[in-house]
Structure formats: structure tokens, C-alpha cells
Amino acid sequence: MITLQHHPKLTDVAAFIARLNGNSETHIGYCGKKFDEVIDTLKKDFGDLPARDAFLIATKSDHIIGVCGFDADIERGKAEIWGPFVDYEDVLQVSIMLWEAMIRKIPDVIHTVSLFPEDNNKKVMTFANELSFDSISKESVLTCSKETFRRITNDSVINLSSEHYSSFMKLHEQLFPNAYIKGNEIIEGLSEKSTVFGVVDQHNKLLGYLYAEADPEFGEGSIEFFGVTPLSRNKGIGASLLSKGLEWLFAFPSIEEVTLCVRADNNKAIRLYKSLGFTIEHQLTLFEKRLDKSK
Ligand SMILES: CC(C)(COP(=O)(O)OP(=O)(O)OC[C@H]1O[C@@H](n2cnc3c(N)ncnc32)[C@H](O)[C@@H]1OP(=O)(O)O)[C@@H](O)C(=O)NCCC(=O)NCCS
Known part of the structure; x- marks a missing residue:
């Protein structure tokens, strides 16, 4: 029974x-x-x-x-x-x-x-x-290991500071309106294990961001959100943000693998992820x- x-x-x-x-x-x-x-x-x-x-x-x-x-x-x-x-x-x-x-x-x-x-x-x-x-x-889950990561130059990427918080929240809401976590919750939760990187123009306007979380205790990291304003795409900003995010995560000595989840039909993002060393691990x-x- x-x-x-x-x-x-x-x-x-x-x-x-x-x-x-x-x-x-x-x-x-x-x-x-x-x-x-x-x-x-x-x-x-x-x-x-x-x-x-x-x-x-x-x-x-x-x-x-x-x-x-x-x-x-x-x-x-x-x-x-x-x-x-x-x-x-x-x-x-x-x-x-x-x-x-x-x-x-x-x-x-x-x-x-x-x-x-x-x-x-x-x-x-x-x-x-x-x-x-x-x-x-x-949805597709992709992973990148320290060995497969192909770093690219990312000098334009900054750590997001408080002056950019409100434009970050707006952009996050615009790109991911149904996200499981809102922009203000991301800001409130920032710590040494979760960070937001950004790229700004010469007028200090936010053009793109990447939010990553590290879980060094279990040797893992994740890219949670990543987006560029529509008018600033196809200029290499996405690739720079992604490279910076991976560099930050792999700087934790224990982190060997980074995971992310993306819609399976988002070919553009998947091409970018693969070009920096990600491979598809699960289709869900x-x-x-x-x-x-x-x-
Ligand atoms: C996915 C996303 C973040 C990519 O950002 P991006 O800044 O356009 O990315 P890049 O510019 O680095 O690369 C995109 C393309 O531009 C090309 N590119 C890069 N620099 C270029 C340049 N100077 N001139 C011409 N093309 C260029 C890249 O080769 C790439 O080409 P491909 O699409 O044919 O492979 C962006 O499209 C986006 O915000 N999408 C909506 C949100 C989203 O889907 N996020 C990811 C899932 S969470």
C-alpha cells in the first residue's frame, strides 16, 4: 500500500x-x-x-x-x-x-x-x-565553466552606484516586467555575493546592466538578469557586461560553474552566451x- x-x-x-x-x-x-x-x-x-x-x-x-x-x-x-x-x-x-x-x-x-x-x-x-x-x-538552462569562459575587453563596465539606481529599476521593469524579483528588491539585497554591473554613456545615462549572484559555498554562480536598452544594442555592450559578470563570479576561488536561464527562442542572447563559452545543459x-x- x-x-x-x-x-x-x-x-x-x-x-x-x-x-x-x-x-x-x-x-x-x-x-x-x-x-x-x-x-x-x-x-x-x-x-x-x-x-x-x-x-x-x-x-x-x-x-x-x-x-x-x-x-x-x-x-x-x-x-x-x-x-x-x-x-x-x-x-x-x-x-x-x-x-x-x-x-x-x-x-x-x-x-x-x-x-x-x-x-x-x-x-x-x-x-x-x-x-x-x-x-x-x-526555457534553456546554459552553463559556462572557468575553462570554457572566453573573456573579452570590458573597460566600459562599472559597478552600479546609487546615482543609477532609479534608472536601473526603470530599465529592469521595462525589460522584465514579470520578473520574480523587482529592481528595488535587487538593490536592497546587494551584498558581496550579489552585484549589478552597468554601462553608461557620456551623459551618465544607463545603457545596460547585468545582475549576478554568487554562491561560493556550493561553488556556483548565476547570471540572473541581463539587458541593454533597445537603442544601444548591437554595439558590444551586452558582450562586455556578460564578460565582466563572469569575471566577477570566477574570481571567487570556489566557483567553477556559472548558470543562467533564458527563453529558448531568444536566439540573439543564446548566440551571445555561446560566444563567451556557455553551452546548453537543459531544455525545459x-x-x-x-x-x-x-x-
Ligand atoms: C541580449 C542582449 C542583452 C544583447 O545585448 P547587445 O548589447 O545587443 O549585445 P552585443 O552588442 O554584445 O551583441 C549582439 C550582436 O551585435 C553584434 N555586435 C557587437 N558589436 C558590434 C558592433 N560594434 N557593430 C556591429 N555589430 C556588433 C554581435 O556580434 C552580436 O551579433 P549577433 O546577434 O549576430 O550574434 C540584448 O539584446 C537585450 O537586452 N535583449 C533583451 C533582454 C534579454 O533578452 N536579455 C537576455 C536574457 S535574460
């Missing part, structure tokens, strides 16, 4: 996710692949609810066969679904059991949930269709579903 368990041990959850998420056939874009990284996120940096309240596990004969949870963003009314991760012959059956129990745990303020399976993860792709999720976009589909809690 398959049993569902609420408030599971986070080490069990993290071990199960780390085991399945390294395989493209069971990969989900939101979650890490290394046990240490997953457990750290679950314990310290997991949405607006404690992870133990947001996860369920399915067991059979005392063995874990499935895990699913949600990472809630209460302010935006959205949650990212971590899973479903299932290691059992009838994946769909266990996925639906986990889903139905999990959905009852999601607070009413959450109106939309998203799934982010790798396209090769046929089981979760089928699950999304069975549950009538809307397919929102195709973002799905969303509005929850009707009245049913």
Missing part, C-alpha cells in the same frame, strides 16, 4: 531530490542536484513557509517512492512546485496522489502554481497535460495553473 507522509524529514526529501534531479528524465528546473545544496535551500532559503510544512512524501513498504512540495511566494500569490519526483512503476498514480494532498496544504492566498520539468522528463510533462496546466514558455518547459480553491 502507498502511504503519504506529511512533515517529512528534510534530509529524506533532499536525498531523494538530489538522486532524481541529476537525471534528465526526472529533472525539475527549480531544484538543485547536490544533496548539500538542496538541504541548505530547504533549511535556510525556502520560500515563505517552512519546508517541512510544504513537502509530502509517498512511501511503500517503508521506502520513499515519491516527493513533492511547493515553494510559496505569498506576496505574489505564486508557488513553484518542487516535483513531483517519483521512483515507482506507476509514476502518474503517485504523482496525482502527492498532488491532491499537496494542493490542500497550499494557503488560499496562492492563486497560481508552476511546474518546470526538463522536456526529457516525459512523466511530469504528461502529468502537466493531464492536470490541464498551461504551457507558458520553453514552464507550466502554470490557476488554482480554484472553491472546488
Whole structure:
């Protein structure tokens, strides 16, 4: 008999996710692949609810066969679904059991949930269709290693200072109106591990920016946002910003790999990423579903 368990041990959850998420056939874009990284996120940096309240596990004969949870963003009314991760012959059956129990745990303020399976993860792709999720976009995850990084000259790139904050916030909103993080939140969170670089013209007007985050504890870095004003494109500003961002991240001794996520049809950006040494690691589909809690 398959049993569902609420408030599971986070080490069990993290071990199960780390085991399945390294395989493209069971990969989900939101979650890490290394046990240490997953457990750290679950314990310290997991949405607006404690992870133990947001996860369920399915067991059979005392063995874990499935895990699913949600990472809630209460302010935006959205949650990212971590899973479903299932290691059992009838994946769909266990996925639906986990889903139905999990959905009852999601607070009413959450109106939309998203799934982010790798396209090769046929089981979760089928699950999304069975549950009538809307397919929102195709996304690519690219990685660049210290060895493949091809640096280019970037003398024009500056560290963003307070005089540029308001134009940065405007440009960020203009280029990424639905971003998971707003410009003011990026500014408030700036630290030695997260930075914004910019390029300005002779009148000190901001022409482009790049926001990067370092995670030296786990040897990783990411380019989170990167854009140039429409009139300033095709002049090499994007390439300079990207090179500077990678240089900054790879200056952390432990960081060997930098990751980013981009829409799969953004050929221009992908060409640029590849020219500096990135390669495509995952092709994923973002799905969303509005929850009707009245049913
Ligand atoms: C992606 C983006 C950041 C690129 O910025 P950019 O400043 O135009 O980038 P570059 O100028 O370095 O390179 C773009 C092209 O211009 C060419 N180029 C660079 N310098 C040039 C010059 N002096 N003269 C002519 N062409 C030039 C590059 O070879 C490249 O050509 P390609 O598209 O044929 O490969 C920009 O298009 C953008 O802001 N897009 C919207 C936001 C976005 O998609 N962000 C990335 C995803 S998060």
C-alpha cells in the first residue's frame, strides 16, 4: 500500500531530490542536484513557509517512492512546485496522489502554481497535460565553466552606484516586467555575493546592466538578469557586461560553474552566451495553473 507522509524529514526529501534531479528524465528546473545544496535551500532559503510544512512524501513498504512540495511566494500569490519526483512503476498514480494532498496544504492566498520539468522528463510533462496546466514558455538552462569562459575587453563596465539606481529599476521593469524579483528588491539585497554591473554613456545615462549572484559555498554562480536598452544594442555592450559578470563570479576561488536561464527562442542572447563559452545543459518547459480553491 502507498502511504503519504506529511512533515517529512528534510534530509529524506533532499536525498531523494538530489538522486532524481541529476537525471534528465526526472529533472525539475527549480531544484538543485547536490544533496548539500538542496538541504541548505530547504533549511535556510525556502520560500515563505517552512519546508517541512510544504513537502509530502509517498512511501511503500517503508521506502520513499515519491516527493513533492511547493515553494510559496505569498506576496505574489505564486508557488513553484518542487516535483513531483517519483521512483515507482506507476509514476502518474503517485504523482496525482502527492498532488491532491499537496494542493490542500497550499494557503488560499496562492492563486497560481508552476511546474518546470526538463522536456526529457516525459512523466511530469504528461502529468502537466493531464492536470490541464498551461504551457507558458520553453526555457534553456546554459552553463559556462572557468575553462570554457572566453573573456573579452570590458573597460566600459562599472559597478552600479546609487546615482543609477532609479534608472536601473526603470530599465529592469521595462525589460522584465514579470520578473520574480523587482529592481528595488535587487538593490536592497546587494551584498558581496550579489552585484549589478552597468554601462553608461557620456551623459551618465544607463545603457545596460547585468545582475549576478554568487554562491561560493556550493561553488556556483548565476547570471540572473541581463539587458541593454533597445537603442544601444548591437554595439558590444551586452558582450562586455556578460564578460565582466563572469569575471566577477570566477574570481571567487570556489566557483567553477556559472548558470543562467533564458527563453529558448531568444536566439540573439543564446548566440551571445555561446560566444563567451556557455553551452546548453537543459531544455525545459514552464507550466502554470490557476488554482480554484472553491472546488
Ligand atoms: C541580449 C542582449 C542583452 C544583447 O545585448 P547587445 O548589447 O545587443 O549585445 P552585443 O552588442 O554584445 O551583441 C549582439 C550582436 O551585435 C553584434 N555586435 C557587437 N558589436 C558590434 C558592433 N560594434 N557593430 C556591429 N555589430 C556588433 C554581435 O556580434 C552580436 O551579433 P549577433 O546577434 O549576430 O550574434 C540584448 O539584446 C537585450 O537586452 N535583449 C533583451 C533582454 C534579454 O533578452 N536579455 C537576455 C536574457 S535574460
